[in-house]
Amino acid sequence: MHEILTVARKEFLEGVRNRWLIGIVIILALFALGLGYLGAAISGKAGLLPLDTLIVSLASLAVFLLPLIALLLGYDTIIGERENGTLLLLLSYPLSRSQLISGKFLGHLLVLALATVLGFGVAAASIAALSGNLLDVALWRLFGAFIFSSILLGGVFLALAYLISVTVSEKTHAVALALGLWFFFVLAYDLGLLGLLVFSHGAIGHDLFPYLLLLNPNDVFRLANFTLVGASTAYPGMAPIVMQGGFSLPLLLSTLLGWLVLPFLLALWRFQRAQL
């Protein structure tokens, strides 16, 4: 455990030392605040957005930002050390490969968690203050659950980034793959599903549709947050899917956790067998 914590500590230190972490916190907070204040203006109303609408909107924002941040944080974790010559050095220490990769993951996950808690937490506090009730239990419970699911989503893409990092032989390939993966899960997958439904006039995939959504961690995250706020009538677009699938929040969060664990274990397995 000492070795894992030592590696995690170093990754965390290095992560928070990077200025872009502060950038991420500011971006997340600004977007969250902007949505909270200005989101209602789109529908011609003034004032704060209703809380459940805000969480659903934030979830839609998070699926763009968090995967990108996590992929960028993790894509070079192994291949970068390999190219820098420090991987061989580290493995000459009393440190196993599984300890190294686990420590790195823990450290990076803490960096992500810190950025998410700070970014969305600042926004939540500001919104609570503006609504006149800083200790609004319902607001903090919802935001807490949203932040937790956001950290899980970040963890999923961090694990995917690790899988890329142990697979490629060059850092540039890792960047390309990471961006490709982001494009696939954030944009292409849902469009593909939609296309399938439209062109088959609903014949193909209609019954399978909710389950197909589970194959995209972004959709699982969104479904989890819809379920969290109890989306029913307010969001007719997604509500039928949530109803039809009948997925419970624990099931959706477990699926998200599965999405984190599986690529991480794959990355670990590949790294154990990598020829250095």
Added chain:
Amino acid sequence: MDTAIDLKAVSKHYRALTALQQLNLCVGRGEVLGLLGNNGAGKTTTIKLILGMIQPDGGELSVLGCSPGTPQAQALRLQIGYLPESMHFYDPLSGREVLDYFARLKRVSVDERDRLLDQVGLTGAADRPVATYSKGMRQRLGLAQAFLGRPRLLLLDEPSTGLDPIAALDLLERLRALRREGCTIVISTHQLAGIEQLVDRVAILQQGRLRIHGTLEKLRRRSGLPDRLRLRGHWQPASLQQQLAEWGCRDYRLDGQVLELTTTADNKIPLLRRLLAQEGVEDLALEAPNLERLYRHFSKTPEPFDA
């Protein structure tokens, strides 16, 4: 002799490429070995095998009494210091933080970490980010991490890269001190002149095979390379050629007052006596084949002096 590293008929292949073939190499405890060879000769593969990062396809190896790569050998790594050939440390961290990271992994005290920073002359820059370090400073930081935990075995790949002459001399002194304490040292380098005074034995690898292994004296004997004499004096070019031929010396060059010639070991003393008996000899330098010439010889590269 107590053995620190023992490789017996070790082979390693990477798909179709043969990296090492039937390598036999033995390094005694407290000995300094110069591991030499052209690029691709198998030096790094040998070091990786010793570190247990890769497993041999054939043969046996033992390091400090253990078989590297086995679970029991994990503890062995506490006793090994390693410096890879080229390294780029973590830019956002300070030198002290980088060394602290490695010291924690080796469970080395804070006091020793700071003492090593001082020894490599980085105390003043210890709290600056590594990103601001020069190449030499990075190398010194790399050396400091290799010295962590008073290793019993040091594997150094190009240790003097980027070091200024004083730092390189300090490194030699430090390595000599470590050897006196019983540390076994393997140095892989292309900078032959820098290690000549330090190594006890040399191993030259060639295309994954051991070309030759032994002390410098053994290499000199086996090479049959002549010693070089350099004399400054007032020479008579007209009679010199004939005289030298009579004394059994045909390989010479006269450049103004400086006469350079080669001699076999047998003829060295008689020839010296005759030359010194000449009038007008002002200065003399005698040079046995150095590591550079020996390396060239065993690598089958013609010597420039002969060409």
